[in-house]
Amino acid sequence: MAEAPFGLLAELTHRCPLRCGYCSNPLELVRRRDELDTGQWFSVFDQARALGVLQVHLSGGEPLGRKDLPELVGHAAGLGCYVNLVTSGLGLTEERLADLVSRGVDHVQLSVQDADRAGADRIAGVRAHDHKLVAADLVTAIGVPLTVNVVLHRRNLDNVAGLIALAERMGAQRLELANTQYYGWALRNRAALLPTAEQLAAANPVVAAAQDRLRGTMEIVYVIADYHEAHPKPCMHGWGARQLTVAPDGKVLPCPAATVIADLEVDNVRDKALADIWHDSRSFNAYRGTDWMRDPCRGCARREVDFGGCRCQAFQLTEDAANTDPVCSLSPDRGTVDLILAAETRPVVEPALVMRQADR
Amino acid sequence: MTPESVPRIRPGARVSYDQVRESAVVLFPEGVLVLNETAAAVVDLCDGRATIGDITRRLADDFSGVEPRDVVELVERLVARGVVVLDG
Ligand SMILES: C[S@@+](CC[C@H](N)C(=O)[O-])C[C@H]1O[C@@H](n2cnc3c(N)ncnc32)[C@H](O)[C@@H]1O
Ligand code: SF4
Ligand code: SF4
Numbered sequence: 001m002a003e004a005p006f007g008l009l010a011e012l013t014h015r016c017p018l019r020c021g022y023c024s025n026p027l028e029l030v031r032r033r034d035e036l037d038t039g040q041w042f043s044v045f046d047q048a049r050a051l052g053v054l055q056v057h058l059s060g061g062e063p064l065g066r067k068d069l070p071e072l073v074g075h076a077a078g079l080g081c082y083v084n085l086v087t088s089g090l091g092l093t094e095e096r097l098a099d100l101v102s103r104g105v106d107h108v109q110l111s112v113q114d115a116d117r118a119g120a121d122r123i124a125g126v127r128a129h130d131h132k133l134v135a136a137d138l139v140t141a142i143g144v145p146l147t148v149n150v151v152l153h154r155r156n157l158d159n160v161a162g163l164i165a166l167a168e169r170m171g172a173q174r175l176e177l178a179n180t181q182y183y184g185w186a187l188r189n190r191a192a193l194l195p196t197a198e199q200l201a202a203a204n205p206v207v208a209a210a211q212d213r214l215r216g217t218m219e220i221v222y223v224i225a226d227y228h229e230a231h232p233k234p235c236m237h238g239w240g241a242r243q244l245t246v247a248p249d250g251k252v253l254p255c256p257a258a259t260v261i262a263d264l265e266v267d268n269v270r271d272k273a274l275a276d277i278w279h280d281s282r283s284f285n286a287y288r289g290t291d292w293m294r295d296p297c298r299g300c301a302r303r304e305v306d307f308g309g310c311r312c313q314a315f316q317l318t319e320d321a322a323n324t325d326p327v328c329s330l331s332p333d334r335g336t337v338d339l340i341l342a343a344e345t346r347p348v349v350e351p352a353l354v355m356r357q358a359d360r
Numbered sequence: 361m362t363p364e365s366v367p368r369i370r371p372g373a374r375v376s377y378d379q380v381r382e383s384a385v386v387l388f389p390e391g392v393l394v395l396n397e398t399a400a401a402v403v404d405l406c407d408g409r410a411t412i413g414d415i416t417r418r419l420a421d422d423f424s425g426v427e428p429r430d431v432v433e434l435v436e437r438l439v440a441r442g443v444v445v446l447d448g
Pocket of ligand 1: 025062109110111150151180181
C-alpha cells in the first residue's frame with residue numbers, strides 16, 4: 001500500500017481577478033457552477049485528514065473569491081491541519097484577514113509579479129501591485145509568517161535584485177523565486193516567457209549572493225529554469241507519494257498540472273472516496289515508484305532523485321507521459337527542447353502576452 | 361552551536377500530534393516532520409528558555425542511553441530543516 005499523503009492542494013476556484021500570462025491554471029477554467037460546494041469541501045478535508053494529510057494549501061484561482069473561505073479555513077484547522085493560504089492578495093482587507101487568522105490560517109503565501117508597479121501590473125493584466133504591498137503589511141502586522149512567491153520569466157528576470165529587495169521590505173520570512181513552469185496559460189505564452197541563457201547566468205549569482213547575505217533572516221528558495229538545465233526538476237517527491245490536488249470541480253489529481261495528460265483517467269471526489277483514489281486509482285498508480293520507467297530512466301542513478309522528471313511535461317512535449325522528461329540531457333527527445341529554446345528565447349518579433357481569460 | 365545556545369521552534373512552525381501516524385509531528389510552511397519519541401522530547405524542550413546543556417541533562421534523566429552528542433545532532437538536524445532556530 002502507498003504511504004499516506006502529507007499535503008492537500010485544494011484549488012477552491014479557478015475564478016481570479018488577475019489575468020497573469022504565466023498562470024499555470026488550465027486554459028479551460030472550471031466555471032463557478034461546477035465548483036464543489038462548502039459541504040463537499042468539508043468532506044474532502046475530513047477524508048484527507050483521515051488519510052493522513054496534515055497540510056492544507058488553499059489556492060486556486062483566487063481563494064479569496066470563495067465567500068465560504070472562512071468556514072473552509074475553520075474546518076481544515078479544526079481537523080488539526082496546518083493551513084496555508086495561497087493568494088494574490090486582492091480582496092484581502094484587515095477585517096477579512098483577522099477573521100481568517102482567528103479561524104486558523106497558519107501561513108500566507110503572497111504572489112508578486114515584478115519589482116515595480118508598472119511591470120507587475122502589465123504581467124497581471126490588472127492593477128494589482130499596490131494591493132499586494134498593502135496585503136503584505138496586513139499579514140506582517142497580524143504576525144502570521146509570510147512567504148512571497150515570484151514567478152520568473154523573460155520579462156522580470158532582469159529585476160531579480162529588485163524583487164529580492166521588495167520581499168525584504170515586505171517583511172517576508174521566505175521568498176520563492178520560481179522560474180515559470182510551462183503548463184496551462186504559461187505554455188500558451190511560452191514564446192513570450194522563456195528567459196535567455198544570458199539572463200539566467202546574470203540572475204544566478206545575484207540570487208546566490210542574496211541567499212548568503214540573508215541566511216537566518218529571509219530564506220530564498222530558487223526553482224530552476226528546467227528547459228535550460230541538463231537534468232529535469234523532480235516530479236514533486238514522486239508521483240502519488242506525498243501530495244494530492246483537488247481541482248475546483250472535484251477532480252483528484254496526482255499533480256496540479258495532471259489534467260494535461262489526455263489519457264490519464266482522472267477520478268472525482270463526487271464519485272469515489274478519497275482514500276480509494278489515493279491507494280487504488282489508475283491515475284495515482286500510473287507513475288508511482290519506479291517500475292513504470294523506461295530507458296534511460298530505468299537504469300539511471302538519478303531515478304530516485306528526480307523520478308524521471310515531470311510526467312506532464314513528458315506528455316506535452318513527446319505525447320507519452322511515460323517517457324523521460326525531454327528536458328533531460330539523456331532523453332532521446334532533448335533535441336525538441338533545444339529547438340524550442342533556439343526558436344522562442346530570441347524571437348524576431350517579441351510576442352504579446354495572451355492574458356488569462358477572465359471568468360465570465 | 362554551544363552548550364549555552366538556546367533553541368526554539370521557529371515562528372510559523374507548530375508541534376502537533378497526528379492520530380493517523382500515532383506520532384508527534386512538526387508542521388511548518390514547507391512540510392511536515394514526523395518525530396520519534398526522543399525527537400519529540402527534544403522538540404518539546406526547544407522552548408526558547410532551556411539551553412542545549414539543560415536539554416541534554418533533562419533527556420539523560422528521562423531516556424537511558426541518550427548521549428549529549430545525540431541531542432546536539434538532533435538539534436542540528438532540526439536547525440538544518442528550518443524547524444528550530446538558535447539564540448546565542
Ligand atoms: C496558480 S496560483 C493560485 C493562487 C493565487 N491566485 C496566486 O497567484 O498566488 C498558485 C501559485 O502558483 C504560482 N504560479 C502560477 N503560475 C505558475 C507557473 N506557470 N509556474 C510556477 N508557478 C506558478 C503562483 O505564483 C502562486 O504562488
Ligand atoms: S497566477 Fe495570477 S491569474 Fe493565476 S490564479 Fe494566481 S493571481 Fe490568478
Ligand atoms: S535519465 Fe531519467 S532518471 Fe536519469 S537524470 Fe534523466 S530524467 Fe532523471
